[in-house]
Every structure is written in C-alpha cells, then in structure tokens.
Amino acid sequence: MNYKMSARIRLVCLFITIILCGTAFVTGNSWITAAAVIIYVIGAIQFSIFHRCPRCGVGFRYERRGGYCPNCGEKLD
Numbered sequence: 001m002n003y004k005m006s007a008r009i010r011l012v013c014l015f016i017t018i019i020l021c022g023t024a025f026v027t028g029n030s031w032i033t034a035a036a037v038i039i040y041v042i043g044a045i046q047f048s049i050f051h052r053c054p055r056c057g058v059g060f061r062y063e064r065r066g067g068y069c070p071n072c073g074e075k076l077d
Helices: 003-027 030-050
Strands: none
Touching (some): 003 030
16 A cells, blocks of 8 residues: 555545544434544554655655655655
C-alpha cells in the first residue's frame, strides 16, 4: 500500500466514524459508538504504518507540502 491509498483509507474511516457517531447520538446505542471508535483506531493505526516515504521510509506529517519528502528529497507523485 502506498501513502496516497493510506491517506484515502484514513479519510474514509473518519467519514464512517462521523456517520456512526451521529447515528449513535440519535439512537442512543453504545455499541454503535464502540464500533465508531474501533474504526477510527484502525484508520489511525494503518495511517501511521503506511503513510511513509517510499524511498527512505520516514513517516510524513499529516500535511505534506511541496511534493517532496522532507527527509530525503524524493519527488512524490
């Protein structure tokens, strides 16, 4: 998995978490809240593992700017 796919998966997990939290608030079901927390944690873990430079392996900060790795200078597509 590359860093772009990892960022997309994290955003999808965040979107699902927001929807589930809203549903839990409306229904009052705590199991939905637990599912939302689990999905959020899974998204955060995969992001921290896979959101890295393909050349040097250094993890990116959430806001990566300039199209280059801040550590090794590799051009990122």
